[in-house]
Amino acid sequence: MSLSILLIVYLSFTLDRKDDIKISVIELNGDNHLKKDQYFKFAGLDKTNEYGKLTLSLIKDRIEKHPYVNYAEVKYEGQNKVTVNIFEKNIDAILIAESRQFFITDELEVIPFLPFTNKVNYPVVSNPFIETDLKNIKWVNKESDIVTGLKILTTLKLVNPGLYEELSEIDLRIGKDIVLFFSNLDYPVVVGRNNEIRKTLYLNSLWGYLNGKDVNHYMNYIDLRYNEHVYIGLNSFPDNKENRASEDKESES
Incomplete structure (x- = not known):
């Protein structure tokens, strides 16, 4: 034997x-x-x-x-x-879709978000474009929109753990331009669609210049939609002059 x-x-x-x-x-x-x-x-x-x-x-x-x-x-x-x-199980994110909440594990498994759950300080992936009823989804590896959100999340976790810790939501906007929200920022980061990982790397590089700077108090968005260009929208300069250059770049997705 x-x-x-x-x-x-x-x-x-x-x-x-x-x-x-x-x-x-x-x-x-x-x-x-x-x-x-x-x-x-x-x-x-x-x-x-x-x-x-x-x-x-x-x-x-x-x-x-x-x-x-x-x-x-x-x-x-x-x-x-x-x-x-x-x-x-290791949890990567909270999925919010169709007014329901789920956990997504590091194995891309979808599990129910149960009452009385503790320790829920995970990034939210919201409003994915899905064609299948969520109750029939066990794994998200074939749900490309959710996978896109998780790729952004994972990229941030790898290149900038500090910024990842501040990530509060990845709004997939049901197939429209992706928008990121951070708990330490009062403005959104518009990622758009396509080349999401590259754009996340741009954001990481930009964050090295913005982190802790006074300019954050005057910003109302970061826009990463336009190829290799990054646009920053400003509410106003400290001398109250309008930033006309940024206004014409602001558009509704």
């Missing part, structure tokens, strides 16, 4: 063995997006008087069925205590 077969037999025996253990306490660790009681309720582990019916494999199976959980490790610690270590 090979080593791998022996290992599988051992693990199966470890999880399924129940005759010689009694479970009265279940401890759960690794809960970030939901509190322990929500995981327990979902898995039917909230009633201690029913613990006598449980096995280690059953606990593992129930916990891993939760949409937030990637996998779980279940171990009998002795003295009637079981420890469950959960490893939640």
Whole structure:
């Protein structure tokens, strides 16, 4: 018998063995997006008087069925205590479409945004152009508009983690010009369509000149739509003279 077969037999025996253990306490660790009681309720582990019916494999199976959980490790610690270590899925963004919210994982999986969810400080990808009913979408890898938004997000994360942390929303505007919003800026960044990654790199280069500068107080947009040119719209200069040069570049998408 090979080593791998022996290992599988051992693990199966470890999880399924129940005759010689009694479970009265279940401890759960690794809960970030939901509190322990929500995981327990979902898995039917909230009633201690029913613990006598449980096995280690059953606990593992129930916990891993939760949409937030990637996998779980279940171990009998002795003295009637079981420890469950959960490893939640990595969330990249919150998807808002058709007035509904979802999580998008780093594996491009769409999972429901559940009540009582904690830690929701993720960038929002909103108003994608999609032809399929969202309730039928499990993975977004074939939804090109959503993928475009995620490419912008990933590019920012790689080249400028600080600016990425300030990214609050990528508005895909149902196929129209893409607009970015940042929590530390009072103005939008218009990306438009096509060459979105290149334009995001332009924004990163520009940010090196704008970050912390007084000019941010007088800006009302950054426009990256026009090939390799970047246009900055100004409300007014400090001396209250209008910036006529920027006005003729401002247009409605």
